[in-house]
Amino acid sequence: MTRLPETIFGCFGALSMSLFASASQAQTQITVWSDTARISTFEAYDAAHPDIDLELLTVDKDELVTKLQLAMRAKADVPDVIFMSSSNHPAQLSTRRTDYLADISDVVSQDIFDGFLPNANSVCSLNGGILCLRNDVAHLVMWYDKPLMDELGVEMPETWEEFEQLGADLTARGEGYFLGSGVQPDIVIGMLGASGCEIGFPVDGAENTLRIDLSTEPCLRMAGLIDRMLENGSLLRFGTSEPGLITQASAGKIVMSIGPTWFGEYVMKPNYKIPEGHLTAAMPLRWADEDKPVAWSWGGGNFGYWKETKYPEIASDIITWATTQEDHLINAVTMPAYEQPSIAWGERVNNDPYYATNDVYDTMLAAAAYSSPHFASLGYDMRSAFGKTISASLSTDGKLVDLLSVYEKELTNAARLAGYKVE
Amino acid sequence: MNKTSQAGTIQVPKDRMKRRRRQQRRGLVASYLFVLPYLCLLLMFGVIPVIYAFGMSFFDTISGVFWGITNYKMAFQDYRLEEAIYNIIGFVALWVSVTIIVVTGLSLMLDILSRRVATTIRTIYFLPGAITSSAIVVLWLFLVDPLVSPFQAVFHMFGWEARQHVVNGLGMVSLFAIMSFFAHSGGWIIVMGGALSGLSREVMEASRVDGANLWQQAVYVKLPMIWKSVALMGILTLAGGLQIFVEPQLMGMAGPQYARSDWSVNQLAFQYAFSMGDFGISAALSTMLITVSVTIALILIFATKFYQVK
Structure with a gap:
């Protein structure tokens, strides 16, 4: 009799232990840090893989590096897989000080790498290794108001020279038409980069070495163009999200704007209030003496995983799945970087009645072929250096040509501080 | 000779002396017990982290190797440090002096008004201070944009048409000083109000009878008597100012071109x-910053004889 309670306890104990054991055998726990937009991707993976249990945590874009630093320093709760919203995260998370990202160049098969859009993984290629897979591509294309251009009787430019001429013609009418922002850091940097201006190009084969030279002809040529267009008012001295530009754009005065693949859907449609049937995309511009355009990028996220994770196979499977699976990417918020699901996703964009033509995605896909291989992940922020040295002056009455040398100095200092050799 | 005779004159019975000493000791123990919880917190969240940071500043924290003053050398080699130092010197000088002059002046003026009116105005002054400074920054990003700001007319007078013009025109130093002033001065006006209301009525009465006008009362009677509160305000404002962080950090919310x-x-x-x-x-860097703050605070405390009781 006295033994009964013990027996009961024993039974329960055995039962619960076996349950626990089977549960832990069945499911591998993987910790994932994601932004809000990518949660659905990870949930889809979780649902498709009953043997894996993803523990999801939403981390703000600006806090990712901070939180990761703390977790790694505390040696606790370091996530196995992360989504990186910024193109600079891969570089920031693979330094001597913060050595988080695993090199996947020998883990992920070559077929997968080959399936990405051209240069999509340029931000993931650092010092000979590949540290992440690109989720979405965000190269700059030309967004324009088609009915407005027809009404004005003007053609979509193909070269920078035509772009400048169009700006001059339109402003000469004095009706307030303009061609976008001439001071938005991402756009100006994009224009300089597309022109071949070495604003921080990684040197092939040399570890942590950058080329920063803003005194060359490609820089001066583009800066001169921007200055002239700011001077005559065809590019505004307001950023893309500043009230000054938004007011004029909402008044129907914006004819076109350089913008990344997500610019139409997430900036021009909601902020500039471009009505349905107006907006469409065109190829990025080139110089008249060059035979093809170059597209710089603005944004795009990446998946990577911890080099010390206990489950590297699962982690690499997650990031491969997340970037290549058509079923969930077809509903992605931005243009997938992997070609095949990207095309499936593009069907939706092409058929979107909001756009004036049904080839918006085709244009973005064609433009992807010209993505710059120099668009890299860097350990410092090119944009804040721009804000520090250029914005104040350029937004009032300054000339970009005069500011390039200060910007070059700031970029060089910032690069050296972040541990780069500058050529 | 003298000493012994003095000791002899006291002639306190031994047991009474003992009792008094015991009482004193008990009082002392009680007061220590009262400050103990705070001391513990201060130790855990104030002193130990500072010592920890001080120790850490001599190590390569990545591989955990002691490397002397290398961290300090590297901090000094940072090309941004010099500019940052100039920035905070400018900011602190402006903010502290404006706070001292304006807050003291306003408080003395409020003291002339009837109590009810003064209390109402003080509460209004305090309102911006009730908002956290991060929210104040966001608010200011709108206030300095001529397109949406209620101060449009003022900005247009200077020919400032865009937010960037205002930011350029004011300069970051003044901009942050203005933001901080509105965020913190309301609280100090209330503190000063408290200090002024504590002044003895007889003294005020006497000065009035002696023929001092309002100005003379404020400057020659009230001001010397609240001098310590002014000094306290100066010390705390300065210590806070040296640590400025939120205002510049949040500028980026207005767009990458403003990020600092x-x-x-x-x-x-x-x-x-x-x-x-x-x-x-x-x-x-943190160790150097706290050293500077503590040194300046100590100099001020000794220079103003802050803890001296009259």
Whole structure:
């Protein structure tokens, strides 16, 4: 009799232990840090893989590096897989000080790498290794108001020279038409980069070495163009999200704007209030003496995983799945970087009645072929250096040509501080 | 001779002396017990972290190797440090002097008004201070944009048409000083109000009978009597000002062209720790910052004879 309670306890104990054991055998726990937009991707993976249990945590874009630093320093709760919203995260998370990202160049098969859009993984290629897979591509294309251009009787430019001429013609009418922002850091940097201006190009084969030279002809040529267009008012001295530009754009005065693949859907449609049937995309511009355009990028996220994770196979499977699976990417918020699901996703964009033509995605896909291989992940922020040295002056009455040398100095200092050799 | 005779004159019975001493000791123990919880917190969240950071500033925190003053050297080699130091010197000089002059002046003027009116106005002054400083920054980003600001007319007078013009025109130093002034001065006006209401009525009465007008009362009677509160305000404002962080850090919310992630020394320390992952250099910068703050505070405390009781 006295033994009964013990027996009961024993039974329960055995039962619960076996349950626990089977549960832990069945499911591998993987910790994932994601932004809000990518949660659905990870949930889809979780649902498709009953043997894996993803523990999801939403981390703000600006806090990712901070939180990761703390977790790694505390040696606790370091996530196995992360989504990186910024193109600079891969570089920031693979330094001597913060050595988080695993090199996947020998883990992920070559077929997968080959399936990405051209240069999509340029931000993931650092010092000979590949540290992440690109989720979405965000190269700059030309967004324009088609009915407005027809009404004005003007053609979509193909070269920078035509772009400048169009700006001059339109402003000469004095009706307030303009061609976008001439001071938005991402756009100006994009224009300089597309022109071949070495604003921080990684040197092939040399570890942590950058080329920063803003005194060359490609820089001066583009800066001169921007200055002239700011001077005559065809590019505004307001950023893309500043009230000054938004007011004029909402008044129907914006004819076109350089913008990344997500610019139409997430900036021009909601902020500039471009009505349905107006907006469409065109190829990025080139110089008249060059035979093809170059597209710089603005944004795009990446998946990577911890080099010390206990489950590297699962982690690499997650990031491969997340970037290549058509079923969930077809509903992605931005243009997938992997070609095949990207095309499936593009069907939706092409058929979107909001756009004036049904080839918006085709244009973005064609433009992807010209993505710059120099668009890299860097350990410092090119944009804040721009804000520090250029914005104040350029937004009032300054000339970009005069500011390039200060910007070059700031970029060089910032690069050296972040541990780069500058050529 | 003298000593012994003096001791002899006291002639307190031994047991009474003992009792008094015991009472005194008990009082002392009680007062220590009262401050103990605070001392514990101070130790845990104030003193120990400072010692920890001080120790860490001499280590390579990545591989845990002692490397002397290398972190300090690297911090000094940072090309942004000099500018950040100038920035905070300018900011502190402006903010502290404006706070002292304006808050003291306003408080003395409010003291003339009837109590009810003064209380109402003080509460209104305090309102902006009730908003956290991060929210104040966001608010200010709108206030300095001529397109949406209620101060449009003022900005247009200077020919400022865009937010960037206003930011350029004012300069970051003045902009942050204005933001901080409105965020913090309301609280100090209330503190000063408290100090002024504590002044003895007889003294005020006497000065009035002696023929002092309102100005003379304020400057020659009230001001010397609330001098310590003014000094306290100066010391705390200065200590807070040296650590400026939120205002420049949040400027980026207005767009990348306004982002100043390296404007102040505190921001540099933050950046080293949390975006570059070098806690050693961060600790070195923080140690230098706290050394400067404590030194200046001590100088002020001794110069104003802050703890001297009359």
